[in-house]
Structure formats: C-alpha cells, structure tokens
Amino acid sequence: MVVEISLPDWLSAETLPTHIESIEDRMRFVIALSRRNFENATGGPFAAAVFEEATGKLVAAGVNRVMPCHCSSAHAEVTTLSFAQKRLGTHDLGGTGMxxxxxxxxxxxxxxxxxxxxxxxxxxxxxxxxxxxxxxxTGFDEGPMPHDWQGELEKRGIRVTDNVLYDEAVAVFHAFAASGAVVYNGRGGGAKTSG
Amino acid sequence: MVVEISLPDWLSAETLPTHIESIEDRMRFVIALSRRNFENATGGPFAAAVFEEATGKLVAAGVNRVMPCHCSSAHAEVTTLSFAQKRLGTHDLGGTGMxxxxxxxxxxxxxxxxxxxxxxxxxxxxxxxxxxxxxxxTGFDEGPMPHDWQGELEKRGIRVTDNVLYDEAVAVFHAFAASGAVVYNGRGGGAKTSG
Structure with a gap:
C-alpha cells in the first residue's frame, strides 16, 4: 500500500509556463491557482509553486488537497514541495550543486x-x-507558531519576502468565505462551514 | 503524476498485531520499528503507529521515509497519519461517529x-x-517550537502522555549515532554524518 497525493485534473491537464520572471508574476500565478482550486471544489483556497530562484524556472506547482486526497497533511506547501522533490529525485532542494x-x-x-x-x-x-x-x-486555524517565525526561518538560511500582492490574495479568501465552502481545522473544532 | 509515500518492504511484508492493549506495549512496538528502520537502511530512527485509543486496534504503522521516498515531509508522523487516513478513507481521524x-x-x-x-x-x-x-x-534538529507546545495540543483537545519507555527509546538513538548513519536537517545544515 502506498499513500498517494495527486493534483486536480484541471491542473494536471494544464500546460504550465516553463519560467516566470518576476516575484510578482510568480505570486500572481500562485494566487490564480488558489482561486481555481476552491472554485473547482478540488481543495482549499491555497496554492504554492517551487521555482529556481535565479532563473524563474518552474519546478512544481500544487494546491491544497486535504479533503480530496483524504490526507490532512496535504496542504499546498507539503504537496508542492513533495512534487518538486519527486521531480528532482531528491529529498533536499538545497543539496550540493543544485x-x-x-x-x-x-x-x-x-x-x-x-x-x-x-x-x-x-x-x-x-x-x-x-x-x-x-x-x-475564512475561519482556518493556522496553529501555534513559534515567536518570530520569520526570524526562525532566516536563522536557518531561508529568506522570507512578505506582502507580495497582498490585496489579490485577500480577495480570494473573501470569495472563498462567500462561497460557504467547508473549512477543515482538525481538533481546532472539526469541519465547519465558514462565512 | 502523483507523489507516493511507501513503507519499507520489511514492514509491508509483516503480519502486524491487530490489537495492542497497553500504552507501554504500543510504545514497545513503535520503538522496535524505529530501530529496524535505520538498521535496514530504510529511513531515520523514527516510527509511529495509530491506534483506536480504547480498543488498541492498530490502524496504521509507519516509519520515517524521507531519504528513500525523496520526500522531506515523510517523517514518521506524517507517513503514519497519512496511511491511517487512507485506510479509513477520511482526512479527519476525529470525524463524527469515529x-x-x-x-x-x-x-x-x-x-x-x-x-x-x-x-x-x-x-x-x-x-x-x-x-x-x-x-x-543524533544531531537531528527538531525546529522552532511554540512556547509550551504540549499545552497548545491540550488546548486543541489532544492529550499528551510523555516519558513512556524513555530509556528504550534513547537506546535506539545511541545505536543510531554509533552507526554513523546520515542525518538530514534541511537548511539546518544539510545532510551530515552524525556521531
């Protein structure tokens, strides 16, 4: 038996861009996926993409797949990082020579x-x-975070860039809340309807 | 394309117990898997199992699969919870009626x-x-934790029982360190040899 995390059909079928130049355009691409994911009822309003930072080469794009894949860990980040690692054949996107x-x-x-x-x-x-x-x-719970989580990432060599296309991202969450879609929060209160 | 997390052949081939009564025996089972995982070079020295709490029915057992499955998220807990959810056909082990x-x-x-x-x-x-x-x-990094993480779980309805067969678990980590096996820490310093 294996655990499988799949992408939605609409995303698998798509011809994705090979490269995206600017940070803003990379985020615009991700925000569009987050909207399409809940509009297509293929998961929550969250998406992610992994790029080669310097060239903008798209390595993997993914979305939240918790409910369709019966996997509470299949948030957008875990899904997308796993696809990127599968594509590159390594568990470490920061490996030597990469x-x-x-x-x-x-x-x-x-x-x-x-x-x-x-x-x-x-x-x-x-x-x-x-x-x-x-x-x-939306009513989603983000869970308990360490004090200064961005600083914790920076300490570990991960730069954080915040507030890129903030308004566009928030607009998707408003649309999601207005849709009456299900919000899953685990022990934070179980599945409930938002909005 | 799908992301797949598999169990090691030695674990898949095994006839596992259907029920384990006491907390100590459940932990003894898990610690044995943690040792066998690194001894068989099928992942790090970490294992987990999901049980029906009252009956001790074993729902899923799993181990760390980061390096063999090329998936940095395939820690023992994520792997095992995902197998349990797959077996039960739901993303929520705390769903109504379960x-x-x-x-x-x-x-x-x-x-x-x-x-x-x-x-x-x-x-x-x-x-x-x-x-x-x-x-x-062992040199493994556990990452930045929130203040009083056990309290954070309790607040969310998750009871934590600590120090069950402490010495037996620590003995496995000593054996792992003595083996010279690889420790993967992501940006915490990359793969390095422990011990």
Missing part, C-alpha cells in the same frame, strides 16, 4: 508547513501576507 | 509533525520523551 529553490505561497504557512519549508531545502519563501486575514475571513 | 484515535511516536514531534498531529484529528499523542536527547545524541 540551484537555489524558492517556494511561493498565497499566504503565510501554518505551523506544519513552516516546518515543511524548513526541512525542504528551499532557500527562500515568498508569501502574499502574514497577518490574521486568513483566520479572520 | 472512535478516538491515538498516535504513538518514539519521540516528541518536530515543528512540522506537531502541526501534522493537530490537523490529523487524533485525540491523543503518546511519546517516549521530549527532552533534547534526540538533538544531543
């Missing part, structure tokens, strides 16, 4: 995904925002 | 796995220990 890898996510990581980013070998994290908007607008 | 589920692990979770336990729906966590033994003996 180019620096960047993960771009449409919001700050939850406590699990913060750890997943640290262990992935990525050397930079780009997020659209890090305030309480997601929790306030 | 029995309470317990995860037993041979040491305290890292920052990622602490989050994974919270999102899993498990209602109790049993660990062999939570001090700095693993980091001190």
């Amino acid at each position: 180019p620096a890898h960047q993960i771009v996510v449409n919001w700050r990581p939850c406590t699990m995904c913060m750890g997943a980013v640290i262990w992935s070998g990525a050397t930079s994290l780009v997020i659209a925002g890090s305030d309480d908007s997601v929790e306030r607008i | 029995p309470a589920h317990q995860i037993v692990v041979n040491w305290r979770p890292c920052t990622m796995c602490m989050g994974a336990v919270i999102w899993s729906g498990a209602t109790s966590l049993v660990i062999a220990g939570s001090d700095d033994s693993v980091e001190r003996i």
Whole structure:
C-alpha cells in the first residue's frame, strides 16, 4: 500500500509556463491557482509553486488537497514541495550543486508547513501576507507558531519576502468565505462551514 | 503524476498485531520499528503507529521515509497519519461517529509533525520523551517550537502522555549515532554524518 497525493485534473491537464520572471508574476500565478482550486471544489483556497530562484524556472506547482486526497497533511506547501522533490529525485532542494529553490505561497504557512519549508531545502519563501486575514475571513486555524517565525526561518538560511500582492490574495479568501465552502481545522473544532 | 509515500518492504511484508492493549506495549512496538528502520537502511530512527485509543486496534504503522521516498515531509508522523487516513478513507481521524484515535511516536514531534498531529484529528499523542536527547545524541534538529507546545495540543483537545519507555527509546538513538548513519536537517545544515 502506498499513500498517494495527486493534483486536480484541471491542473494536471494544464500546460504550465516553463519560467516566470518576476516575484510578482510568480505570486500572481500562485494566487490564480488558489482561486481555481476552491472554485473547482478540488481543495482549499491555497496554492504554492517551487521555482529556481535565479532563473524563474518552474519546478512544481500544487494546491491544497486535504479533503480530496483524504490526507490532512496535504496542504499546498507539503504537496508542492513533495512534487518538486519527486521531480528532482531528491529529498533536499538545497543539496550540493543544485540551484537555489524558492517556494511561493498565497499566504503565510501554518505551523506544519513552516516546518515543511524548513526541512525542504528551499532557500527562500515568498508569501502574499502574514497577518490574521486568513483566520479572520475564512475561519482556518493556522496553529501555534513559534515567536518570530520569520526570524526562525532566516536563522536557518531561508529568506522570507512578505506582502507580495497582498490585496489579490485577500480577495480570494473573501470569495472563498462567500462561497460557504467547508473549512477543515482538525481538533481546532472539526469541519465547519465558514462565512 | 502523483507523489507516493511507501513503507519499507520489511514492514509491508509483516503480519502486524491487530490489537495492542497497553500504552507501554504500543510504545514497545513503535520503538522496535524505529530501530529496524535505520538498521535496514530504510529511513531515520523514527516510527509511529495509530491506534483506536480504547480498543488498541492498530490502524496504521509507519516509519520515517524521507531519504528513500525523496520526500522531506515523510517523517514518521506524517507517513503514519497519512496511511491511517487512507485506510479509513477520511482526512479527519476525529470525524463524527469515529472512535478516538491515538498516535504513538518514539519521540516528541518536530515543528512540522506537531502541526501534522493537530490537523490529523487524533485525540491523543503518546511519546517516549521530549527532552533534547534526540538533538544531543543524533544531531537531528527538531525546529522552532511554540512556547509550551504540549499545552497548545491540550488546548486543541489532544492529550499528551510523555516519558513512556524513555530509556528504550534513547537506546535506539545511541545505536543510531554509533552507526554513523546520515542525518538530514534541511537548511539546518544539510545532510551530515552524525556521531
């Protein structure tokens, strides 16, 4: 028996860009995936992509797959980092001789995904925002974070760039909340309907 | 394309117990798997098992699979919770009408796995220990944890039982360190040889 995490059909079928130049365009791409994921009922409103930082080469793109894949760990970051590592054939995106890898996510990581980013070998994290908007607008719980989590990443050699296309990301969370979709929070209160 | 996490052949081939009664015997089972995993070179010295808490029915057993599966998120807890969820066909081990589920692990979770336990729906966590033994003996980094992480789990309805067969668990870490096996720490310093 194996555990499998798959991408949605609409994403697998897509011809993705091979390279995306600017940080803003990388985030725009990720935010668009986050919206399509909940609009297609293929997971929560979260997406991520791993790039070669310098060239903008797209290594992997993924989305939240918790409910469709019956896997509470299949947040966008874990899913996407796992696809990137599979594609490159290594558990370490920061291995010797490899180019620096960047993960771009449409919001700050939850406590699990913060750890997943640290262990992935990525050397930079780009997020659209890090305030309480997601929790306030959608009802998702981000879990207990260490004090100064961005500093903890920096200490481990992972640069964090925050507030890239903040308004565009928040607009997706408002649309998600208005849709009445299910919010899954584990022991934080079980599945409940947001909005 | 799908991401796959598999169990080692020696574990897949095994006829596992259907039920394990006491907490100590559940931990003894898990510690034995943690030792066999590194001795067979099928992953790090970490294992976990998910049980129906009241009956002791074994739902899933798993081990660290980071390096063999090219997946930095495939720690013992993430792997085992994912197998349990796959077996039960749900992302939520705490769903309505389900029995309470317990995860037993041979040491305290890292920052990622602490989050994974919270999102899993498990209602109790049993660990062999939570001090700095693993980091001190093996060189593994556990990552930045929130203040009073056990309290954070309790607040979310997850009971934590600590120090179950502490000495037996630590003995495995000493054996692992003496073996000269590779320790993977992501940006904490890259793969290095312990001991």
